């Protein structure tokens with residue numbers, strides 16, 4: 254029973270006008286349904302640069318997960334986004350729930366400019382499309398708390414084999430939380446069953 258891989262899956266709490274954060278609704282549904290053969294550790298993170306980045310590091314140290322899947326709301330997006338990159342930049346257009354509003358600060362003072370996801374995002378995107386769930390690969394998780402948590406999760410796991418990534422969910426009007434939960438399960442399953450990503454063209458020319 255201890256052979257089951259552990260997955261730490263997080264969503265965010267309320268912030269700004271978003272009284273209910275659909276990322277957490279999706280994580281709750283995933284938690285309640287369970288994922289066969291995976292030990293799920295779920296937690297709601299506060300939309301706080303300081304507390305959320307510290308907490309994700311604690312979760313990684315405590316549970317030594319095989320997968321870390323963090324999620325958050327992208328209010329302006331139409332479809333589910335699999336983030337490819339976290340940047341070492343905190344530039345908050347609005348204060349976080351603690352009133353902190355970093356401007357052009359490093360998330361990790363000694364860290365690199367950016368870190369790549371270690372999730373097999375192209376393979377996950379292909380599986381999501383097979384399930385009829387619209388998805389895009391994203392090159393920016395923004396410069397707010399979601400990006401900071403993704404960077405902190407990658408940094409905390411950098412000496413491990415954990416697969417770490419971030420999924421941005423659109424508002425509920427564009428994606429039902431039950432469908433978002435299904436999508437998270439597909440991403441998780443892909444992460445635990447594949448050690449490498451598929452090498453299919455998927456970039457962009459702007």
Ligand code: PCA
Nearest residue numbers: 265300325326397398399
């Ligand atoms: N979305 C915000 C922070 C919390 C959330 O759910 C973001 O994209 O940074």
